[in-house]
Amino acid sequence: MSEAAAPAAAAPRAASGGGGASRGLPGGRWLGVLPFFLFVTLFLILPTLYIVVGAFRTTGGGWTLQNVLDLNTRSIRNAYWVSVQVSFWSALLGCLIGFAMSAAVVLWGLPRWLKQPLLTFSGVASNFAGVPLAFAFIATVGPAGLITLWLRSDLGVILQAGLWNVPEGLQWLLPGQVRFPRFTILSTWGLILTYLFFQIPLMVLIITPAIEGLRREWREAAEVLGASAWQYWRMVALPILTPSLLGCMALLFANAFGAVATAIALTGPALNIAPILLYAQIRGDVLGNPNLGYALALGMIVITAAANALYVWLRARSERWLK
Amino acid sequence: MRAFAWGAFVLGALYFVLPLWGMTEFSLSMRRGEYSFDAYRSVLAMPDFQATFAFSAFMALVTIVVGVLIVVPTAFWVRLKVPELRPVIEFITLLPLVIPAIVIVFGYIRLYNTGSWLPLTGTAMGTNLLLAMGYTVLALPYMYRAVDTGLRTIDVGTLTEAAQSLGAGWATILGRVILPNVLSAVLSGAFLTFAIVIGEFTMAALLDRPAFGPFMQRLGQDRAYEPSALAVIAFAITWGCMGLIGLVSRTQKHTRAAR
Amino acid sequence: MTAKTWLAGTASAAVLMQATLAFAQQTPAPGPLRTEDMAALQAAAEAEGMLTTIALPRDWCNYEGVFQTFQAKYPGITINELNPNASSAEELEAIRANRGNTGPQAPDVIDVGLAFGPQAQEEGLIQPYMVQTWDSIPESARDAEGYWYGDYYGVMSFAVNTDLVAEVPQSFADLLDPQYAGQVALAGDPRASNQAILAVMAAGLATGAEPGQAAGEAGLEFFRQLNEAGNFVPVIGGSGTLAQGTTPILIQWDYNALTTRDTLAGNPPVEVVIPEDVSLAGMYVQAISAYAPQPNAARLWMEHIYSDEGQLEWLKGYCRPIRFDDMVARGVVPQDLLDRLPPAREGATVVFPSLDAVNANRDAVVGGWDAVVGADVVE
Numbered sequence: 015m016s017e018a019a020a021p022a023a024a025a026p027r028a029a030s031g032g033g034g035a036s037r038g039l040p041g042g043r044w045l046g047v048l049p050f051f052l053f054v055t056l057f058l059i060l061p062t063l064y065i066v067v068g069a070f071r072t073t074g075g076g077w078t079l080q081n082v083l084d085l086n087t088r089s090i091r092n093a094y095w096v097s098v099q100v101s102f103w104s105a106l107l108g109c110l111i112g113f114a115m116s117a118a119v120v121l122w123g124l125p126r127w128l129k130q131p132l133l134t135f136s137g138v139a140s141n142f143a144g145v146p147l148a149f150a151f152i153a154t155v156g157p158a159g160l161i162t163l164w165l166r167s168d169l170g171v172i173l174q175a176g177l178w179n180v181p182e183g184l185q186w187l188l189p190g191q192v193r194f195p196r197f198t199i200l201s202t203w204g205l206i207l208t209y210l211f212f213q214i215p216l217m218v219l220i221i222t223p224a225i226e227g228l229r230r231e232w233r234e235a236a237e238v239l240g241a242s243a244w245q246y247w248r249m250v251a252l253p254i255l256t257p258s259l260l261g262c263m264a265l266l267f268a269n270a271f272g273a274v275a276t277a278i279a280l281t282g283p284a285l286n287i288a289p290i291l292l293y294a295q296i297r298g299d300v301l302g303n304p305n306l307g308y309a310l311a312l313g314m315i316v317i318t319a320a321a322n323a324l325y326v327w328l329r330a331r332s333e334r335w336l337k
Numbered sequence: 338m339r340a341f342a343w344g345a346f347v348l349g350a351l352y353f354v355l356p357l358w359g360m361t362e363f364s365l366s367m368r369r370g371e372y373s374f375d376a377y378r379s380v381l382a383m384p385d386f387q388a389t390f391a392f393s394a395f396m397a398l399v400t401i402v403v404g405v406l407i408v409v410p411t412a413f414w415v416r417l418k419v420p421e422l423r424p425v426i427e428f429i430t431l432l433p434l435v436i437p438a439i440v441i442v443f444g445y446i447r448l449y450n451t452g453s454w455l456p457l458t459g460t461a462m463g464t465n466l467l468l469a470m471g472y473t474v475l476a477l478p479y480m481y482r483a484v485d486t487g488l489r490t491i492d493v494g495t496l497t498e499a500a501q502s503l504g505a506g507w508a509t510i511l512g513r514v515i516l517p518n519v520l521s522a523v524l525s526g527a528f529l530t531f532a533i534v535i536g537e538f539t540m541a542a543l544l545d546r547p548a549f550g551p552f553m554q555r556l557g558q559d560r561a562y563e564p565s566a567l568a569v570i571a572f573a574i575t576w577g578c579m580g581l582i583g584l585v586s587r588t589q590k591h592t593r594a595a596r
Numbered sequence: 597m598t599a600k601t602w603l604a605g606t607a608s609a610a611v612l613m614q615a616t617l618a619f620a621q622q623t624p625a626p627g628p629l630r631t632e633d634m635a636a637l638q639a640a641a642e643a644e645g646m647l648t649t650i651a652l653p654r655d656w657c658n659y660e661g662v663f664q665t666f667q668a669k670y671p672g673i674t675i676n677e678l679n680p681n682a683s684s685a686e687e688l689e690a691i692r693a694n695r696g697n698t699g700p701q702a703p704d705v706i707d708v709g710l711a712f713g714p715q716a717q718e719e720g721l722i723q724p725y726m727v728q729t730w731d732s733i734p735e736s737a738r739d740a741e742g743y744w745y746g747d748y749y750g751v752m753s754f755a756v757n758t759d760l761v762a763e764v765p766q767s768f769a770d771l772l773d774p775q776y777a778g779q780v781a782l783a784g785d786p787r788a789s790n791q792a793i794l795a796v797m798a799a800g801l802a803t804g805a806e807p808g809q810a811a812g813e814a815g816l817e818f819f820r821q822l823n824e825a826g827n828f829v830p831v832i833g834g835s836g837t838l839a840q841g842t843t844p845i846l847i848q849w850d851y852n853a854l855t856t857r858d859t860l861a862g863n864p865p866v867e868v869v870i871p872e873d874v875s876l877a878g879m880y881v882q883a884i885s886a887y888a889p890q891p892n893a894a895r896l897w898m899e900h901i902y903s904d905e906g907q908l909e910w911l912k913g914y915c916r917p918i919r920f921d922d923m924v925a926r927g928v929v930p931q932d933l934l935d936r937l938p939p940a941r942e943g944a945t946v947v948f949p950s951l952d953a954v955n956a957n958r959d960a961v962v963g964g965w966d967a968v969v970g971a972d973v974v975e
Contacts, residue, residue, distance in 0.1 A: 043418050043419050046410065046414030047411055047414055047415065047426070049410070049411070050407055050426070051602065053470070053473075054429055054474075055602075057470040057473070058429070058432060058433065058441065058474050058477075059429075059606050060444070060606060060609065060610055061441055061443075061444020061445050061447075061448050062432075063606060063607055063609075063610035064444050064447060064448045064610045065440055065444045067610050087966075088967070088970065089970060111349060115345060117342075118343075119342075119346070122341070123342060124342050124346060134579060134583060137582070138575050138576045139353060141532045141575050142571070142572055143536070144536045144537075144538050144550065145536065145550060145557065145564075145568075145571075146553065146567065146568035146572060147568075149360055149557060150357060150360035150565075150568050151359075152840055153356075153359040153360040153362070153565050153568075154358075154359025154360065155356075155359075156840060157760070157778065157779075157841040157842055157844070158760060158840055158841020158842075158844075159359060160359040161359065174778045196826075198778060200830070200831060200842070210352070211352075211353070214352075265434060268434055268435055268437075271437065272437025272438060272439065274437075274438070274439050274538065275536075275538035275550065278538070278554060279538075279553070280831075282785075282831050282833075283832065285831070286830070289437060292439055292440075293543070294787075294788070296443055296446065296543055297682070297686050298689045298785075298788045299685065299689050299692075307443065311440045311443055314439075315436055315437075315440060318437065322435050367863065450693070450697065458701055460699045461699065461700045464699070464700075464701065545678055545679060545701055555680065555681060556836070557834075557836050557837075558832070558834035558837065559653070559655070559834050559835055560839075561835065561838075561839030561860065561863075561864075562839075
């Protein structure tokens, strides 16, 4: 009888979930998460706050806004602007193309067996960032890359100069030389092209479960009510997918903005984008002002935090659709 | 619609395959005029390659252990005892995705130098420890999410209660009851961590540790064909890790079905 | 609520730490200026057991050979190599960042461009030392008090990947030709690397300016034109990028270009050209860090590289060691090494800029590069 009573007494205690001290230790509930908080404080929060605070201090120890104001030089502004552009476009294109690839397999009638290889490959490619990725792209579309040389020798297209020497057979259609925008891997668009290699798969990985969550019944119900495919997408599917899409875009933006390794491997520490500038500043004080490094880092945090805050706000707004 | 879908898919596939083909082709071109594995032989024979790869692999293992030791008990405790802390902790685990790694390591360099209260950069061991902590921070979002998802599928409360009523202490509960049940999730997180740490560049370069990432970047400056061979090897390793994750999650389904 | 107090606590801790961290370290007293007893120095160095170097790529001036001969003579001393591709500015920053740090991050010895020696001396980053062979180092190549001393020199040249470049440029003026679109690069960051800074000066001298600030400014103007013509590639070049095609025309020291040519061994073929319009000689200097954790090992290292054996290792890497004239006069230089050196261009005078000239040039280039040339990422 006492055995029956004990489990009965234990059940309500466990059922009350988190309430009450565990095993009589005062404040014992918090003990379990103490290691986590200690670790995170020492190795994530404190270093970041140190940098943030340091951006507003002078070498003497006083408070100042000068470091932040000193950011306003042409090359630093350019560095940030290029980074923002590269991050924005690689996030947007990654979003659209990733969505298209995922939807192609899940929704638009491609064979089912393509899905697993697509997801596996996306898992690999999204982690294949950094130095090896840069090598791969230099070997392919760099100045002496496979595609570049093939285009030049077989098709008469010179990417770096933006010229197409139209071959004999097509001269009647397009006489002379055709000009197009120059392309080199060391440009904004070259960087975007390279970054897409890990942005698109990341998108595919995150959006596929969301697309799969779109139930067929909703599509059928919409059709029964007379909606066209376009109306279904506009009023049912997209609003449901929007939180995931926006969340992914913000993630991709932050991902690209902080990417140092790929860019450095492509160009070395002289390219004028924000993370490389910070890297060169930490390494060699190339800007001649040690406190400027703090301000640069602060600027980077502000931009990525703003992108994520925007995502949170947009997601809260779009989640209203789900209610 | 179908044609469009096929078109999008094929174009996408082409975009991914071409660079991989480009780097493979370049890596085989070390000998003038013919394909050969010279670049691979050269790379694999480099003592720096072996040393830095071993260093990074060891670091990855340390990171995985530290990560598991921090994440599993925390996720478990939060689920069991302090569910109101979940939003806070989830927010914290997403911070490494917002704060760039270069900023974090910049903070380490300034905060933990020899003039400070915790002079980690004063010794090689201390700096290695700092690097491992940095890697753990980088892997935190993925580790936490994997373990949290894994915990969601098991009934933590009942399992704990049952173990406690049999007289188990917290260590036993975590080690012999919870961990085996979330093993596939933990292993997924572990392989992902391995892939991240092996190729990581920023933290290792700024902390001046002999890791694989900075080695690859240096080689890119100094050699022509070996970097492509390295890129192929790195891709193969990443593929291996992801394959192992897939394998592990597939086997887990079988054991769960037995329940 | 508890989360908020935790966050507040952490923030205050960060502020407090910022306020109390004292970076001002006392400069330690320098060691003895000369070594009387080599055996005692060797014993002291081996007791320290380690030497930390920085910015010494193994294929720069055959540092590979220098390391190997040092290790062979003193097997008890491990060589800890930091960041082989660091620039001169990064070397000074490494000393600054590690003041008071006795760990393996702090360099013992530095090898920097001439203009960076006096700068390091002014900031109190280096300590004086005079090697046994001090007297055979030309006076113009050393600091009178022994803080820094020249080690080797070479001449600025072009390394050209002849697989990708049909017509090899012969002068700086040639580089502006449109056929070299997207092909010309420096071998370092012109805000930090001595090699790149002097490359800018060479370009300035080629236009006829006087060494010093004038050459710096003229060089910046040249690179601005090069950038606007689309010929300049804002990538730090190396033998890897030369071969891969990113930087088929690389402006670097002749010893580096020749070593690149040898390493690539014809795949692709590389031609080394000393430009017609200027032959600029650049010298590097050695110094011991004032905060060296292993000062005795540092001094032993200096003795080694200024010995005949060490200097000849540099010669094997196509660098002219600073005691070259003295060694040739005494007949200790093997003939085959002499034959390997590239011949000077006929009729060209090699310009050895003075210390003031390189200082003025450095200030002009480092300060003006971003503003004048501003080689940003193109659209």
